[in-house]
Amino acid sequence: MSSDFTTPPDRQHTDSQKWQKYAGQDILPMWVADMDFKSAPAILETLHERVDHGVFGYGRPVPSTLEAIVTHHREHYGWEIDPAWIVWLPGMVCGLNLCSLAFSEPDDTYLTLTPVYPPFLTAGHNFDRRAVRVPWNRENNAWTLNWDALEAAVTPQTKMFYLCNPHNPIGRVWRRDELERLGAFCEKHDLLLISDEIHCDLILDDTLPHIPSSMISLELAERTITLMAPSKTYNIPGLGCTLAVISNDKLRHRLERNSRGLLPEVTVLGLSGCEAAYGRSEDWRQGLLATLRANAELITQTLADLPGVTATGPQEATYLYWIDVTELNLSDPVAHFESHGIGLSDGNFFGAAHNGFVRLNFGCPTVTLEEGLRRFAIGVKAAQGSA
Numbered sequence: 362m363s364s365d366f367t368t369p370p371d372r373q374h375t376d377s378q379k380w381q382k383y384a385g386q387d388i389l390p391m392w393v394a395d396m397d398f399k400s401a402p403a404i405l406e407t408l409h410e411r412v413d414h415g416v417f418g419y420g421r422p423v424p425s426t427l428e429a430i431v432t433h434h435r436e437h438y439g440w441e442i443d444p445a446w447i448v449w450l451p452g453m454v455c456g457l458n459l460c461s462l463a464f465s466e467p468d469d470t471y472l473t474l475t476p477v478y479p480p481f482l483t484a485g486h487n488f489d490r491r492a493v494r495v496p497w498n499r500e501n502n503a504w505t506l507n508w509d510a511l512e513a514a515v516t517p518q519t520k521m522f523y524l525c526n527p528h529n530p531i532g533r534v535w536r537r538d539e540l541e542r543l544g545a546f547c548e549k550h551d552l553l554l555i556s557d558e559i560h561c562d563l564i565l566d567d568t569l570p571h572i573p574s575s576m577i578s579l580e581l582a583e584r585t586i587t588l589m590a591p592s593k594t595y596n597i598p599g600l601g602c603t604l605a606v607i608s609n610d611k612l613r614h615r616l617e618r619n620s621r622g623l624l625p626e627v628t629v630l631g632l633s634g635c636e637a638a639y640g641r642s643e644d645w646r647q648g649l650l651a652t653l654r655a656n657a658e659l660i661t662q663t664l665a666d667l668p669g670v671t672a673t674g675p676q677e678a679t680y681l682y683w684i685d686v687t688e689l690n691l692s693d694p695v696a697h698f699e700s701h702g703i704g705l706s707d708g709n710f711f712g713a714a715h716n717g718f719v720r721l722n723f724g725c726p727t728v729t730l731e732e733g734l735r736r737f738a739i740g741v742k743a744a745q746g747s748a
């Protein structure tokens with residue numbers, strides 16, 4: 362089996378959530394965050410072998426799976442994970458919700474920076490907690506943190522900070538000095554740090570290292586719950602395999618206690634996929650990054666030629682592009698672009714500052730993206746009355 366980043370797999374009439382949404386309509390789905398690529402060959406081979414084994418009992422990770430995780434994070438980020446720190450979960454969204462339940466009480470709050478991946482906002486609401494939104498600053502095509510607003514948002518009810526590292530949907534990589542300051546902020550206010558690092562292996566600007574939040578200091582590691590998964594990078598979200606890495610024994614036991622009896626085990630296919638992803642798919646990941654870099658560049662160039670539309674910042678990470686269409690004055694931007702054949706994510710769900718943002722998923726062959734951008738440009742021109 363070889364890697365293929367140029368041929369779009371036919372996902373129509375399949376179990377794909379992304380493609381079912383527009384079944385029977387000529388709308389190219391570029392919304393939910395999975396990619397239109399086959400997974401890495403090593404993952405496919407491993408899954409074939411596992412299926413051929415023919416027995417699908419309750420699973421437990423084997424030593425080689427743990428070794429693959431530990432080695433990957435040591436080699437890429439210098440992070441030495443003790444396998445005893447890992448709590449296995451069937452999904453990242455489970456992890457975000459479980460942290461809300463386990464580490465706060467009803468009416469407590471946590472801080473998060475908006476726009477942000479929507480479950481960061483609903484994880485509180487689901488359990489009578491509340492996400493307090495602090496908007497990112499956007500100036501001159503750059504995103505910065507509003508530390509004064511963060512300080513002002515803290516109350517005695519604030520128990521946690523939900524961090525997206527790197528940040529979806531603005532595609533931004535956190536800098537060391539920012540994480541250090543954030544660590545000091547969490548210590549000052551005695552907050553736990555819930556660090557979602559699912560996009561860490563998808564950094565497009567290779568001058569920017571991913572820094573695991575837990576690596577900032579031992580003090581910060583003691584108050585950090587890191588959530589990560591091979592699902593985004595290796596395109597296996599349907600296999601349901603997430604890791605919560607928690608070095609603080611008390612916090613880890615608390616998370617485990619709160620999940621007992623509620624969450625299913627990670628399946629044997631999830632465990633096999635995880636090992637093949639972290640352990641044997643680096644060449645594929647590099648090929649993926651090359652394709653995503655070219656795609657991001659294509660979007661940036663296309664948007665530069667479209668009046669009324671703004672790329673919101675350099676695309677440093679992820680395959681999700683956050684686009685400002687405010688100037689088009691559309692009452693429902695997603696419906697407008699759907700009517701021109703492209704299905705985007707609605708910025709309002711991410712807690713965008715105002716109506717007028719959409720997110721485009723460019724995890725697809727360039728040929729698919731070209732068609733999507735062609736339709737997007739027609740939609741933009743129609744909005745300006747010049748189509």
Ligand SMILES: Cc1ncc(COP(=O)(O)O)c(C=O)c1O
Nearest residue numbers: 394452453454478529557559598
């Ligand atoms: C930041 C972030 N966290 C979590 C998830 C979802 O993870 P899962 O499908 O494992 O629940 C996504 C999916 O896009 C994401 O962008």
